[in-house]
Amino acid sequence: MERFGDGNPNIMLIGNSRLFYNGLLGNALKTRELGAFTIYAAPQGVFKLSIDDGPWMERQIAALPPYTPHRLSSEADMITTILIEPETVSNGEMLGLQHLINETRDAETVVRNIREAKKWLEKSHDNSGFRTGDFDELLLNRTLEKRSLDGRVARVLCSFRNKEDDLNLSASSCARSVDLSTSRFLHLFTEETGLRFRSYRMWKRARTFLAYANTDSSLTYLALDLGYPDSTHFSHSIRRIYGLKPTSIFEGSRNMAIFAGDKYAKATAVR
Structure with missing residues (x-):
């Protein structure tokens, strides 16, 4: 560096x-x-x-x-x-x-x-x-021990890192991708990660939003490209998670220097 x-x-x-x-x-x-x-x-x-x-x-x-x-x-x-x-x-x-x-x-x-x-x-x-x-x-100043995961859950988590097409993944599509019923997949996901799938997906969308906090992207387009059904749902979700409106996060991040880590991929459709 x-x-x-x-x-x-x-x-x-x-x-x-x-x-x-x-x-x-x-x-x-x-x-x-x-x-x-x-x-x-x-x-x-x-x-x-x-x-x-x-x-x-x-x-x-x-x-x-x-x-x-x-x-x-x-x-x-x-x-x-x-x-x-x-x-x-x-x-x-x-x-x-x-x-x-x-x-x-x-x-x-x-x-x-x-x-x-x-x-x-x-x-x-x-x-x-x-x-x-x-x-x-x-x-x-330490190395953190990795979580050991069932291979099927690990595959789904990996798909969430491919931000070109996964930001609106459904539980049923994830279940099919690993040859499980939806109910069995949801149970296994929570058992392995300690997280509820719906909450996990909501968090990943909101987290991805932060990568665009210093850009001039349209919030309406950004909401849709990140998998939100509309801008109202997007704004409500961001406020619930961060305690701030999306516009406030944009305004406070104008001078923010943002650096992406190794193999971190943004959603390429964002305008």
């Missing part, structure tokens, strides 16, 4: 299984519910976190399981975020990382490492093509 100048503090690295974001937090009063294992770190000082409408807590760093309703507040309106797709790491790894960050003094070491890595990334001229292992080592 080539280095330069003082760098851009607004940066996103997006890959198939990992995402790093450092930038504006946005409206802190709205509930968000991300489909990834989420690590928040304050770029400096602390941020405030409320989980499932509970009391506000001041934290330097926090880890949340997937689909945990929460709210954030930051005096500087900036936040550092690491998203780890739960189907790519073992349950034990996620539980261990959550315990380390939320309940031990070693969390101070983790947040310090993330802040140092953030500074390095800000000054890098080109972060594209990053690999998952390098991402984990740089930001978390």
